[in-house]
Amino acid sequence: QKVSEKVGGAEGTKLDDDFKEMERKVDVTSRAVVEIMAKTIEYLQPNPASRAKLSMINTMSKIRGQEKGPGYPQAEALLADAMLKFGRELGEECNFGPALVDVGEAMKELSEVKDSLDMEVKQNFIDPLQNLHDKDLREIQVLPSMQHFNNAKCVDYKNVISCALTVFSPEHLGKKYSVQIEQVSQLSALVQAQLEYHKQATQILQRVTSKLEDR
Template identity: 65%
Template sequence: MINTMSKIRGQEKGPGYPQAEALLAEAMLKFGRELGDDCNFGPALGEVGEAMRELSEVKDSLDMEVKQNFIDPLQNLHDKDLREIQHHLKKLEGRRLDFDYKKKRQGKIPDEELRQALEKFDESKEIAESSMFNLLEMDIEQVSQLSALVQAQLEYHKQAVQILQQVTVRLEERIRQASSQPRREYQPKPRMSLEFPSGDSTQPNGGLSHMGTPKPAGAPMDQPCCRALYDFEPENEGELGFKEGDIITLTNQIDENWYEGMLHGQSGFFPINYVEILVALPR
C-alpha cells in the first residue's frame, strides 16, 4: 500500500537513505532464514524482521510527507518571499541614505532633486511595508504546513502501532503453541567403541568400531587420520569440506586451531574442534 501511494505521488525512490528499521529487518530476515523452521526462534525472527521492514517503509513515507508538505514550503518561503523582502529593505535603506544626504544639502541642490529622492524613498518604504504585511497576513499557510507535519507524524505512529500490534499477536500465539507442545528429549547418536582383539580374532579397522553405524569411507587406519564430528562447509579458499562421519587423512597441524588433511583426493584446512583424532600425527 505504501509503495503504491509512493508511485502515485512520484516518490517511489524514497528519501535516499536507509532507515535503521530497514537495516535491522535485513539482518533479522537473513538470520531467520539461516536458523530455519526446525526451531521457534528462526520463524519468529523472520516475522519481526518483516514487521521492521514495514516500519521502515512507513517511516520513509513519513519523511517524504514531511519534506513535501513542511520542509519544502518553508524553504520556498525563505528562498522567495523572505529574500524578496530583504531586497526591498536593502533598496529602502539605500534610498533613505540618498534622501538624508540630499536633505542635508537642501538649498545647495535643486528642490526637484530633493523631491524626487523623497518620492523614491516613500515608494520603497511602501513596497517593503506591503511585502511584510502580505507575508504576515498569509501566515495561515505556515500554520497549515505545521498542521501537515503533525498529521504526518500522527499517521506514522498509527501505522507503526498497527504493525507492532499485529506482530505481537503472532509472537504470543507462537509462544502459546510452543508451550503446549511436549518437550523433546535429546537423542544422542551412537558412540564409537574401542574393542580389543583376543586370540586370532581381529577386526579390519584395528579394533575401532562404530556401534550400530557402518564404517564411513575415507582414510585407512594405519596412517594419521581423524573422524568428522560435524559437517563443515568451507567458506574460504583452501578449506576442506566434509560431512559428519567422514574419515580424513591428516597431513599436518597448522596451529592449535587448524589441521591440514585430505579427503576424496582433495586437500585443505579444517578446524580442529570439528573432528576427533583416530590416529595422531607423529610428533
C-alpha cells in the same frame, strides 16, 4: 497622504521602529527556516554518513540525467534484513527462527512506513519551506531598509515616501500575512505526517506482538 505625514512628521520615529521590527522578524524567520529544514532532515535521516552518501548518489544521478537514486537506508530495514536472514537460516525446528522472521517482516513494514514519512515530510514541509526561503522571504527582504531611507544617498523626500508606501502597502503586508499562514500550514503537515506514521507503526507492532504471544 497619511503615510507621507507620518514620514515627515513626529511619527517618523515610530515608523522607523515598526520597519526595524518588521526587518527583524523577516530575518529571524529566514534563519529559522534554514535551521529547521536542516534539523528535520537530521531527524528523518539521523546517520550523517548515510546522508552524505545518499546526497552524493542523487547528485551524480541528476548530472547523468538518471532517475532519482536509492532512498535513505532506514535502520528498520537493516535490522529486518538481519533478522530475516538468520531466522530463515535457523529454520522452523526451533521457535526462535520463526519468531525472528515475524519480527523481521514487521521491521520491513516499519521501514516502508518510514520511507512514506520521509516522502510526505519532504513534499509537504521541507520543499514548501525551501520555496518560502528562496522566493517569498527574499521578495520581502528585497525592499530597502529604513536605514537606507535616512541615508544621505536617499535625500529625495519623494523617494522616501515611495519607499514607505511600498513597505506599508496592503500588498506587502498581505504577503507577510500570507507567509505566516503558510508557515502554520506547513507545521501542521509535519505533525500530521508524524501522527500517521506512528498510527501505522503502532498497528504493525501490535500485530507482531500478537504473533509472538501465540508462539
